[in-house]
Amino acid sequence: MLALLLAASTGAAAAAVPTGNMPQPWELDTPHTLRSGIVFGFTLGGGLAGASGYPNNSTQIGDPNYYSGSGWMGGTGETIFAMGALADYVNVGFWYGAGVFRNHDWRSVGEAGGLRVEAFPLVRLFPRLQGLGLLAQFGVGYGNLKSETPGQPESEGTQSFAAAGTFYEWAFGRVLGGHFGAGPSLEYDAIFSRPFERHGLVATARLVFYGGP
16 A cells, blocks of 8 residues: 555656756757847047056166156046957957046056956846946056156056946947947056056946847
């Protein structure tokens, strides 16, 4: 009798589980629906930055007689990038950017290039905000600080660049099998080396083209 009851309960449990409706392994690898293909884009905008440092000369680095500091400066910056959309939630590729900032007493020019990563963390968790992204940039940067008054010490350096920020993009304008995306972006940038460093906060407009749907 016990054996019959066990067999009956096992059969009922097996019948209650619709194994034919379980997701198959190939169904878990869903295709791109929002972003795919090659990604080309640029950002353009303005913000605030401050720079300081010494001439790129080992005998003058650390000597307060050669130190210069700008205080806050206003200016503009632009970035171009080429990436690949690896999934709906991540783009990876390369970038190059430059910016010029100045105030009444100082002028600073900076440029950099390297690796760029964009992530869209809410694509699956909260689809209404699927266009919200986070960005990070790493690479090599150059910057300088020059006085508008002749005879003042100047500083410059080439070494590292890092940036982090956030942006939002709306998709529009399907063309040539792809589509455009546009929106605002806000990022913090830093160029830093032994003799020189510059830090800035820049708000930009972003325009990109995705080669796939």
